[in-house]
Amino acid sequence: MHPTTPLGALRALMQARGLDGLLVPRADAHQSEDCAPHDNKLAWLTGFTGSAGLALVLADRALLFVDGRYQVQVQHQVDTTAFAVHHLHNEPVAQWIDNHLPPGQRIGFEPMLMTNSQYEALRASHCQPVALDDDPFDAVWHDRPAAPCGVITEMPDEIAGESSADKRQRVAAALREAGVDYLAVTLPDNIAWLLNVRGSDVAMNPVPHSFLLINQQGDVEWFVAQEKLAQLAPEVTRNITLSAPGAFLTRCRACAAGNVIALDADFSPVALRFAVEQAGGSVRWQSDPITWMKALKNPVELEGYRASHREDGAAWVNFLAWLHHEAPLRDAAGDPITELEAQQKQLAFRQQRETFIEPSFNTISAAGSNAAMCHYHASPETNKPLTRSEFYLNDSGGQYVNGTTDATRTLAFGPLTAARRLHYTAVLKGFLALITLPFPNGTCGHQLDAVARRPLWELGLDFDHGTGHGVGHRMLIHEQPQRIAKKVNPWPLLPGSIMTIEPGYYLADQYGIRIENQVEVVEGAPGFCRFSTLTLIPIDLNQVETGLLSAQEKAWIDDYHQQVRDTLAPLVNSDARAWLFAATAPLRVQTGAQA
Amino acid sequence: MHPTTPLGALRALMQARGLDGLLVPRADAHQSEDCAPHDNKLAWLTGFTGSAGLALVLADRALLFVDGRYQVQVQHQVDTTAFAVHHLHNEPVAQWIDNHLPPGQRIGFEPMLMTNSQYEALRASHCQPVALDDDPFDAVWHDRPAAPCGVITEMPDEIAGESSADKRQRVAAALREAGVDYLAVTLPDNIAWLLNVRGSDVAMNPVPHSFLLINQQGDVEWFVAQEKLAQLAPEVTRNITLSAPGAFLTRCRACAAGNVIALDADFSPVALRFAVEQAGGSVRWQSDPITWMKALKNPVELEGYRASHREDGAAWVNFLAWLHHEAPLRDAAGDPITELEAQQKQLAFRQQRETFIEPSFNTISAAGSNAAMCHYHASPETNKPLTRSEFYLNDSGGQYVNGTTDATRTLAFGPLTAARRLHYTAVLKGFLALITLPFPNGTCGHQLDAVARRPLWELGLDFDHGTGHGVGHRMLIHEQPQRIAKKVNPWPLLPGSIMTIEPGYYLADQYGIRIENQVEVVEGAPGFCRFSTLTLIPIDLNQVETGLLSAQEKAWIDDYHQQVRDTLAPLVNSDARAWLFAATAPLRVQTGAQA
Incomplete structure (x- = not known):
């Protein structure tokens, strides 16, 4: 085999080193969620760009293990005649080795890219793991990007x-x-x-x-x-x-x-x-x-989060006022706003804020069926119009000098179907159920997760992602260790913890709904904690079936909107202020206007 | 030291065998929750009768480790000059050994009474564990009860x-x-x-x-x-x-x-x-x-549970009708019913059922402040009267030829204070929140536990026991492996699982409230499970603040009471039927009558 492809090059290398196989994980030495191009050996080898995965290269075949989120994406990105696609969790690589390879095969791996538990799983299989003490890719990856050298x-x-x-x-x-x-x-x-x-x-x-x-x-x-x-x-x-x-x-x-x-x-x-x-x-x-x-953030960090959320909230309101005005007009005129245009406009509004540095993650600007993919990012090829008949979902945030923001709003620019309204209301009720929940000191996220899902469960529905994650202080958007999810997480939510609350609902090929606030955990009644909201952005109430909301839920929304209005009115552009007042009016006014 | 006491006898035995210490757990070879007298070495040694504990006997001192539930009881039962009381979990025995004994002490234990993880904890300490290959107590426990020889x-x-x-x-x-x-x-x-x-x-x-x-x-x-x-x-x-x-x-x-x-x-x-x-x-x-x-019970077992609950429900209604009639009259006449009398009367009503065999556990018949102790059992010394100003809590069940029952009702025979009504309503709302919850296949109990606690958490209150346990089929009242509790339990609740749902609230020295139904897990919407109630006993609504109930909560209660009424009316004694109809009348009738 002539090593003109990455796969061929790796096989030549394996032969030279006496290896029967080679593991190529999507990992760097820091187990980072996002990989530098220099470190993304898996993408170079296979074309797959997802955030988790593992290839096993053998002399006569090659396998790519990805999880449930990526089974569709992998079909688009990878030459599946060269790489057989397997499920990362259903039959993990060590189990696959036991089931399909003879014992004693020499399988190479880079010990800087593998955690101890991954190694132990490999070692428990009947292969012979061979630790490589260099980075073998330097020799075969000729156009390899340089290692990142970002200024500190x-x-x-x-x-x-x-x-x-x-x-x-x-x-x-x-x-x-x-x-x-x-x-x-x-x-x-x-x-x-x-x-x-x-x-x-x-x-x-x-x-x-x-x-x-x-x-x-x-x-x-x-x-x-x-x-x-x-x-x-x-x-x-x-x-x-x-x-x-x-x-x-x-x-x-x-x-x-x-x-x-x-x-x-x-x-x-x-x-x-x-x-x-x-x-x-x-x-x-x-x-x-x-x-x-x-x-556990200190008081100065917490005040920084709050300040950056005021700035981000003002940018959101400026953006939403523009969007709610323009989107229906442009759609009616046959020149609808697109996902990418909305995203760029939003960035421009954020850039008006003095303390803004950069987006805190890749914005999700998703119209209609694109929002059904939780990890969607708009591109020229996928760029959909924002119409009056479909939801538009925006999940974005900013790095500010003193904090990091992350929020999602799902918007509509015209009347939607009854099913969409029902599902939007269920997501909102789940969001409200969790954000208003007091809980005893020492409670962990997995104990609370169901609270945000109940209104969906009552409809026989659910969503397939976590309900909340930690957020770093001017740092990573997904911060360890706490998490609110079905999966057990042993770290309690304690005063000073920063979390998101973000239930959603996704109907494949049709629409996606998510409502997300960032919160801090604060002391509540003696022995109890509660969430205090950081995010200051109006929640779109036009699609809510208000008859399904309890008096307490309506009261929380009205209180929240008053806080948003009072805090942001002095900070937003003058032409956005009228929209802010309308969007944060008490529910009886809004639903009165609707009727 | 002359070995006239159990402690002295054990020390002599230790000396004869060259041991520095001896572990005496509250355990039999089956790790049973309830111990036969023959196996209760810890009770013989210390007087302590709780269901969990461990003694460490040394030459110059002796320690008794018990958990948080038993810190009060142990003071009443144990000579604390002979046994220093320690906390079973805060400083486990292996840690105590490391902290307080020199290395290398020879500590004897019976390997039939110790699980592997308990042994590993001991082995990880710096003592030298010495496994005894006989039962050393035979030689020193002279009036030891015979090993149980129950007929099979x-x-x-x-x-x-x-x-x-x-x-x-x-x-x-x-x-x-x-x-x-x-x-x-x-x-x-x-x-x-x-x-x-x-x-x-x-x-x-x-x-x-x-x-x-x-x-x-x-x-x-x-x-x-x-x-x-x-x-x-x-x-x-x-x-x-x-x-x-x-x-x-x-x-x-x-x-x-x-x-x-x-x-x-x-x-x-x-x-x-x-x-x-x-x-x-x-x-x-x-x-x-x-x-x-x-x-995972089979259809025949499930039908057996349902049948035994109809029988048990009839016995409960006969008992409750009698109790609600007699208790206020007897209290007014200065000759109140006592806990023990109520318990005996209830047993008599159960014994009227043809398929009844025996109580499925020690009845908890607890009036007023006695009910604040979750594990209370009435005795002549503690036997309280049932009065019109306090709750009466009854947690009991039966073994029937085809199933096992376990239920709790908290009753009142006169108007109670606003705080008691509020707390009773919160417990009821938690009970309703969980029993009405649909949940996806694969959901575990720890994911649902908070649902039953939320109404209490909103008042800054909580309860310190699990929310539900498995129940055996004509078998153990606490059946492994599923559990609904704060603690993580990896076993999902699947169709055919039998559980209890039993939130409560306990105010020390004042009162205790618990409402418990037994349920089976059944298939719900596609991909979902739900609870179907087995227990058929009216829920006392006299102490409910109905204004705090939602329309859905009221509807569930009315539906449930109709099911109770329709099922039990043909089964109860004729003089109990009128009470059954009144107690299961729709809420608007009951509260109309109250107003």
């Missing part, structure tokens, strides 16, 4: 709310208490939080790719490309030992001898375990303690 | 709904599929289900203490005291190899050589692991597959 900037203490020195002492105390000598940190947002810096290696992921070691005295060694530090004031790295990322494993080995090294049980590369064990050290598997410190 | 009876196929032969073939198929050679069964209800028998070793626990081995061909070896089989038709044991319980470990060892033996990960004694490993066999830790087969 300081997050000032007055916005972070706590100095890096104080954070390091908190971590050091946690290590002393746990009897751990070193903590090895590979999660980019944990490093960004600890050092009060932000990065720019991957678009809309303002965290630096790097590694870090911290010991019981709070001494920090940072393994980061020197070039990324060019714009950073020297004070930031004054008490930090700087090394190249390539020195990280060697240094872990050196630290490990006779010592206890804490590794993140879910995210650390198994290469770290190998390094520690080779050096005679012992691994303490735990959650990186920084994850939890970072998750 | 047949559960006819026409009531069980499936022959034992068919069940054994299903288990054998599961073993073949799992690649397991033998399954060792120690759970009494799993043995009872598999063999279609019932036992009587512990009061109100109609399951036999015994052990069982089954192989891939479905061959069964039953390790059971011969005396228990005297009344059993020979057909029942025809294809079964019978041995004495004492032969079980030896036989496990013989089976284990070169074989895979499945042990229940949560309940098997660690002695089985030792036996398998000593023989060179390998242990497959899993849930006993019988547990899940047993949990």
Whole structure:
């Protein structure tokens, strides 16, 4: 076979190294949700661009494992004559190996790209896993993009709310208490939080790719490309030992001898375990303690979220006022607004805000049936018009200097069918049920998830995504560890936690509905917590069957809209103010006007 | 020290065997919830009669570990100068050993009374666990009650709904599929289900203490005291190899050589692991597959539950009609009904039902402040009067020939305070919220638990017990594995599951409220399940703030009461029928009468 394709090149490489197979995961060394082009080996190999997946290349065949979300997408992107598509969870790769390969096959893998549990699953199969101690793709991926080299900037203490020195002492105390000598940190947002810096290696992921070691005295060694530090004031790295990322494993080995090294049980590369064990050290598997410190925001961070939500709310209202005025007119005139046009206009309104930096994630601007795909992003090929007969769903947010926003509104520009109104009302009722729920201290997200689904369940419907996720502070839009979802999540929602609440409903090829607010968890009655809303954007009530709302639900909506109106009226453009007042009028006024 | 006390006797024994300590758990070899007197070593040693606990006896001191439920009770029952009381979960015994004993202490334990995870926790501590291969208590517990020898009876196929032969073939198929050679069964209800028998070793626990081995061909070896089989038709044991319980470990060892033996990960004694490993066999830790087969009831069993609930409902109505007539009169006359009298009267009404066998658990008949203790049982010393100014809570059930019942009603015989009415209404609303909830296939109890708590949470209140448990078929009142509770339970609620729904509220030293129905899980809309009620007992509406009920809640109550009325009217005593009609009248009639 002549190695003109990536697949052919990998097979030649396998042969040269005596491997029967090679695993190619969609992963970088940080287990990032978004991958830099340099790290996206799976996309290079297969063409598949989804956010999770794994290829197994064998001499005579190749397999691509993707999860349920991507079964359709993969058919469009991948040459399925070269790659047989399998389900990532129904028959995981280790199980497939046991079922279909003879024992003892030598399967290569990169231990910097694999977590410990992934490795253990592979090891429990009857293949012989072969750890590669280099990156074999450098030799065969000729037009490989350069490793990202995003500039790192300081997050000032007055916005972070706590100095890096104080954070390091908190971590050091946690290590002393746990009897751990070193903590090895590979999660980019944990490093960004600890050092009060932000990065720019991957678009809309303002965290630096790097590694870090911290010991019981709070001494920090940072393994980061020197070039990324060019714009950073020297004070930031004054008490930090700087090394190249390539020195990280060697240094872990050196630290490990006779010592206890804490590794993140879910995210650390198994290469770290190998390094520690080779050096005679012992691994303490735990959650990186920084994850939890970072998750409970301090008062300065919380005030930053609130301020950025006021700015984002004003941008939303300016956008919505424009949209509600223009969309029906343009549709009637036969020149409808498109998804991409709406998205660009919204960005322009955000850019008017002084503290806005960039979108916090890829905007979902989805009209009609496009919104039925939860992960849709508009492109020139898919760009649909916003019409008076279909929902338009917008899920977007911004990075502001002092916080991060994420919200979804589903809008209509004319009367919709009874089914659409019923489903919109059910999503709204689920949203209201959860956002108004008090819950005892120590409650976890999986205990609350059903509350947001009940109105849909009563219609025999459901939605196939989580109900809420954490949001970083000027950081990742999906922040660990808390989550509100069906799946068990052991981390309680405590005061200072930032979450989204975003139930939805999706009817394939027809429409999608989602309503999302960002909230902070605050203290409630003694022993209880509650959600306090951060998002300040009117909820479209035109499609609500108000007869299905309880008095309490109507009261919450009216209170919320009054808060939105009072807060945003001074901040929005003058030509948006009338719309804001109409959109936030009490329900009896709105439904009176409708009748 | 002269061994006149149990503690002294144990210390002498420890010295004779070279032990520094001895663990005495509240456990039998089946990890039963209720212990036979013969097995209750902890009660003999300490006086403590709670259902969970553990003593650690050392030469110079002794400790008793009990959980939060029992911190008060233990003070009444135990000589705390002899036994220092510790918290079972806050500082588990293995952690206490690490914190307070020097390393290497020889701590004796009985491996038939300890699960594998309990053993692993002990082994991870720095003591030296010493497994005792006999029961050391025989030598020192001179007035020890005999081992239970309850007669075993047949559960006819026409009531069980499936022959034992068919069940054994299903288990054998599961073993073949799992690649397991033998399954060792120690759970009494799993043995009872598999063999279609019932036992009587512990009061109100109609399951036999015994052990069982089954192989891939479905061959069964039953390790059971011969005396228990005297009344059993020979057909029942025809294809079964019978041995004495004492032969079980030896036989496990013989089976284990070169074989895979499945042990229940949560309940098997660690002695089985030792036996398998000593023989060179390998242990497959899993849930006993019988547990899940047993949990999904067949149509005949389900019809049996329904029939037994009709009988139990009739007994309840006869009792409630009598009680509602007599209680206020007797209170006014200065000769109030007492908890014990009510309990006896209720039993008499149950005994009028032809298919009634015995109570399915210790009745909770609790007036006023006694009901604030969730696990209260009336005694001559605590026996309170039923008055017109306080709630009376009754939680009771029956074993019927074809099913098992469990229900709670909270009653009042006069107007109560606004706070009591509010709390009663909140408990009722939580009960209604859960019993009316449809949920997708695969949903687990921990996902639904909050639904029953929300009305209490909205008042800043909660209750400190699970919301629902499984109920065996003519078997244990608390049946594994499903559970509706805050704690994660990985077993989904599927059609054929039998559960209780029993939210409550308890104000210490004042009152307790609980409303409990037993339900079966049935298919709902496509892809969904729902609860169908089994319990047929009017819900006391006199204390409900009906203004706080939604139209849907009222409709459910009226529908339910109509079902109760229609089903039970032909079954109750003639003098109870008028009360039944009044108690099940539609809400607008009842509240009209009240107003």
